[in-house]
Structure formats: structure tokens, C-alpha cells
Amino acid sequence: MYKIYLSHNSIISSLGFNSETVVDNIKNEVSGISLIDDKTLYHNQFYGAMVDRNLLNKKFNAFQTEEVFTTLEKLMILSLMDVIVASKIKINASVGLIISTTKGNIDALDKKSKFPQSYAYLSRLGKALKTHFLFKTEPVIVSNACVSGILAISVAKRLIKEKMYKHVFIVSGDLVSNFVLSGFSSFQALSDLPCQPFSISRNGINLGEAISSILVTSNTNYLTKESVEILGDATCNDANHISGPSRSGEGLFRSVNAAIKEAEIKPQDIDYISAHGTSTVFNDEMEAIAFNRLGLQSVPLNSLKGYFGHTLGSSGLVETIVGMHSLNLNTLFFSKGFISLGVSKPLQIIDKTTYKKLDIFLKTSSGFGGANTALLLKSVS
Incomplete structure (x- = not known):
């Protein structure tokens, strides 16, 4: 391979x-x-x-x-x-x-x-x-x-x-x-x-x-100590709206599903999700719906936007890099700014920085025009 x-x-x-x-x-x-x-x-x-x-x-x-x-x-x-x-x-x-x-x-x-x-x-x-x-x-x-x-x-x-x-x-x-x-x-x-x-x-x-x-x-x-292997990736455009996400999370659901299929893993193999998590009413709700449709509602999840805001075109890469270090450190980082769940579907938001053995994580991003991208990465250390 x-x-x-x-x-x-x-x-x-x-x-x-x-x-x-x-x-x-x-x-x-x-x-x-x-x-x-x-x-x-x-x-x-x-x-x-x-x-x-x-x-x-x-x-x-x-x-x-x-x-x-x-x-x-x-x-x-x-x-x-x-x-x-x-x-x-x-x-x-x-x-x-x-x-x-x-x-x-x-x-x-x-x-x-x-x-x-x-x-x-x-x-x-x-x-x-x-x-x-x-x-x-x-x-x-x-x-x-x-x-x-x-x-x-x-x-x-x-x-x-x-x-x-x-x-x-x-x-x-x-x-x-x-x-x-x-x-x-x-x-x-x-x-x-x-x-x-x-x-x-x-x-x-x-x-x-x-x-x-x-x-x-x-x-x-x-390779370095925090290097990861790309197991799977996929992009799906739901063409829902010029700026608003699909209310059903269809594009994100399909992109994550496709990445999981390429990676040849099961949803329960994912140890951690680095979500897009912009803190807007519609984006966070869409992600919650998509992750529940995927059976990922119990996987530890965070958004890193509370640390350096939404960095637009760089957000997916910078958050991927932080996720790589998270795997290397076997540490789940606190989802900064989170207080109490405000979406309609259950999610396991990381409310405290904690140690946990980690192997595979999912990084997702969504953007204007209905774009949705998913990336599955596995630690090589």
C-alpha cells in the first residue's frame, strides 16, 4: 500500500x-x-x-x-x-x-x-x-x-x-x-x-x-515524532447556500462517510474529532446533526476556534497540525469557550484537557458555497 x-x-x-x-x-x-x-x-x-x-x-x-x-x-x-x-x-x-x-x-x-x-x-x-x-x-x-x-x-x-x-x-x-x-x-x-x-x-x-x-x-x-499517516480524505459540496450550511448536514455526512470507507475503518475506531466549530448557530448545529447521523456522538470532540479564532483558509491545516500534536501527546485539548451544550443532538465536547491514549483522529471543515471536507489521520509513533 x-x-x-x-x-x-x-x-x-x-x-x-x-x-x-x-x-x-x-x-x-x-x-x-x-x-x-x-x-x-x-x-x-x-x-x-x-x-x-x-x-x-x-x-x-x-x-x-x-x-x-x-x-x-x-x-x-x-x-x-x-x-x-x-x-x-x-x-x-x-x-x-x-x-x-x-x-x-x-x-x-x-x-x-x-x-x-x-x-x-x-x-x-x-x-x-x-x-x-x-x-x-x-x-x-x-x-x-x-x-x-x-x-x-x-x-x-x-x-x-x-x-x-x-x-x-x-x-x-x-x-x-x-x-x-x-x-x-x-x-x-x-x-x-x-x-x-x-x-x-x-x-x-x-x-x-x-x-x-x-x-x-x-x-x-x-517523519517526526508527531507525524501521521493519511488514512482517508473526501470532499463533498452540498450546494446548499452561498454562505449557509445544509440543515441536515448532508455534505459533511457524505464526506466523512467517504473518508471512513477509504480508510477501511469503523466509526468506533475514531478516538477524537477536531470539528470546524465556528460558534455560529447554524454551523455548530449542522455538525452536531452530521456527527449523530454518522454514529460519532460519543467520540470526544473539540473546536480550536476559542484559541485563535476562525483563521479562514488556514483553519483546516493549523487545526490538523494541532491534532497531530494531540495524538503525539496522547492529550485531548479543552474546547475553549465551551460552557453548556447548545445544539439539538448529543455530542461529547471535551470540557477539560485530559490524557487519553490516541491513535486516529478525524478533522473536518466546512465553508461557504456548501463545501465540506474530512480527513482521517493515524499516528505513526
């Missing part, structure tokens, strides 16, 4: 500038969400999680070249560099690059931006990262709303199985911007408090920034 693995990884967020620091903060139930009052960004105060710009520039300037990069590009370069250096893989024609994002350099459209509006094209990210790291092949841009992070893993898996590449690096990220804040505000989806996924008092999302990178490979020589 041709096995594909997730290996070296990096997270940059309000909780730290590497995966270990971020995971340690999550293990200690520390949230990176705070009340932000920045009139240059948004006209009202809002709860969110943003990367420290001063620290970003300090770290980036340590090796700055004459090239000029946007904030998102700097974050992606820092994150991806950590993974490339740690893996010791030489960039050649057998190494691919996937960039996962929802909005890319959308802040270039702001009239105050020092960058031309053409930087808002997603191809700009591809060009900037390819040139900086001297990739030999054209990057693949994955932009499918909030499932982009997991979908990028699915794409990388297929590229390796088709022997187009031996290794694929993925970097994923989005920024908290006026464009994004205004958009979610127009949906009345922003919470006026730190978010509370799956809780009865939940009233919307917090937006956040978490740029993440990972190595996808079939070569066991490049």
Missing part, C-alpha cells in the same frame, strides 16, 4: 511563532483571542486574534533581502522556511508547493495600502514564494473558502500518489483585514464576546490569524 504522511510542521499565530509554543499554550488552555481596538482596521472594537506585527517584522528583518513582501507573504515565508529547513529537503523538480488561502493579499485593495491592487491576485502569492525559495515548478493555489487548508492536503496526497512529486510543501494563511471583518459583519456573524463553539450562548465567530506549513511525503525518512 502506498502510504502518505504529514510530517514537519510550523504554526505562527497570536499564541506563538512555532508549533511547539502554540500547542503548549493550547495544552495550558491559554487563548490568543483579545479585544482589539484598531480604527485603521475596523470602525468598531472586535474580539479576534492577530499576529504581533512588531515581532513579525523583527524576525523577518533578521534575514531580509532586498525583496519587498506583504504582511501575509512575510508570515508565509517565515512559516514555510521553518519546515523546509527542518526537513533538510533540497528544492528540486521533484518537490511541489501548494499555497492555501481564502483571500490572499486582499488588504492590497485598501486605499491606504502601499502595494498595488494587482497584489490582491492569488497568483502574486505563488510568484512571491516560488521566487524566494527557488521552487522549480509552478505552485498550486488552493482557494475554496474555509475548507482550503484540508483540501490542500488532499491535493498534495494525490500529486504524490500520481508520482508528480516526491514531496509537497503546503503553506496556508489569511489575514484579519477590513474586507474580511466587514464581510462577516454584514452576515451578522461576528460575536461581541470570545466565541463559544457548540455552547447554548454562542452568537458568532471571532476572526483570527494562524499561518501554518507542513511537509507531505511518502518517504519515512522524513
